[in-house]
Amino acid sequence: MSKNIFIKNLSNKNPTKDITLDDIKYKIPLITKKQNINIKINNKISFNKNNVPIIAGPNGVESRKLIFNVANFLKKKGIKILRGHAYKPLTFPYRSKKYLETKNQGMDWLDEVKKYTGLAIVTEVTEIKYLDRICQTADILQIGSRNMQNLELLKECAITKKPIILKRHFGASLRDMLGAGEHILVEGNKNLILCERGVSSPHTHRETSRFILDIQAIPALQEITSLPVISDPSHASFWAPWVPPLIYASIAANCNGLIIEMHPKPNESAVDPLQPLNYKKFSEVLNNSKKIAKLFKKKII
Numbered sequence: 100m101s102k103n104i105f106i107k108n109l110s111n112k113n114p115t116k117d118i119t120l121d122d123i124k125y126k127i128p129l130i131t132k133k134q135n136i137n138i139k140i141n142n143k144i145s146f147n148k149n150n151v152p153i154i155a156g157p158n159g160v161e162s163r164k165l166i167f168n169v170a171n172f173l174k175k176k177g178i179k180i181l182r183g184h185a186y187k188p189l190t191f192p193y194r195s196k197k198y199l200e201t202k203n204q205g206m207d208w209l210d211e212v213k214k215y216t217g218l219a220i221v222t223e224v225t226e227i228k229y230l231d232r233i234c235q236t237a238d239i240l241q242i243g244s245r246n247m248q249n250l251e252l253l254k255e256c257a258i259t260k261k262p263i264i265l266k267r268h269f270g271a272s273l274r275d276m277l278g279a280g281e282h283i284l285v286e287g288n289k290n291l292i293l294c295e296r297g298v299s300s301p302h303t304h305r306e307t308s309r310f311i312l313d314i315q316a317i318p319a320l321q322e323i324t325s326l327p328v329i330s331d332p333s334h335a336s337f338w339a340p341w342v343p344p345l346i347y348a349s350i351a352a353n354c355n356g357l358i359i360e361m362h363p364k365p366n367e368s369a370v371d372p373l374q375p376l377n378y379k380k381f382s383e384v385l386n387n388s389k390k391i392a393k394l395f396k397k398k399i400i
């Protein structure tokens with residue numbers, strides 16, 4: 100080994116960090132402010148230190164029948180938040196005939212199901228022009244990973260004062276994510292929930308997984324922000340058999356909520372059929388999750 104690699108008196112006192120003190124002071128002062136955050140969605144649902152709310156449902160609001168079927172199942176299981184997208188970005192432009200965005204029709208179904216079951220609704224906002232319709236029904240707006248830095252969209256969503264789930268883009272640093280979140284807080288909307296949903300890395304370009312769930316992002320974000328940090332193992336792994344262990348790991352890593360994609364017949368899901376849990380698996384995972392959460396003095400809701 101070359102002698103030159105050893106430097107005398109090499110200091111390790113100020114190792115650089117991605118997010119600097121200067122950033123915290125001038126660029127992300129609101130999102131890094133230490134405070135007791137409690138994001139109340141309604142009388143039964145709060146995102147805080149003690150709860151792990153589960154947001155579950157299919158990828159898209161494919162049909163009225165599907166969304167009612169899923170909602171009834173979730174309600175029986177005690178789940179309080181239903182997810183499903185009526186507006187939906189896809190990685191590639193081609194869509195199967197089976198899958199067209201149901202848009203306003205899908206929102207009407209979500210509205211019906213919400214009135215019928217009392218479940219809270221999370222749905223994705225892809226464009227400002229859909230925001231008015233979405234806000235009539237949604238309890239929480241989801242900004243998808245592909246739109247993490249669509250700053251006009253973030254601003255318009257923030258102005259509605261609705262709670263917002265901001266998903267981290269799969270190529271974004273935590274610093275960029277927090278910068279995007281700051282765009283929401285600066286509009287006076289404090290109801291921000293951060294979501295880790297997997298990142299690209301060399302091995303995700305092979306067959307093993309689509310993204311890697313960055314579990315470490317959960318404590319890392321919680322170290323600098325008091326906002327809830329939720330985890331979405333479904334979109335990270337893209338592969339249903341791997342979703343349960345990633346759910347358990349996320350709870351153990353102190354996540355403040357979970358997004359779990361599920362479907363009565365996963366192989367019939369119009370999008371990403373390898374990813375959703377079926378009802379049986381979902382029930383098993385829910386039971387195990389409750390036990391794990393209890394170990395950490397938290398409650399699955």
Ligand code: PEP
Nearest residue numbers: 158243244245266296334
């Ligand atoms: C989704 O939640 O259905 C979704 C598409 O997520 P992401 O934006 O993380 O890909």
Ligand code: MN
Nearest residue numbers: 158334360371
């Ligand atoms: Mn999806």
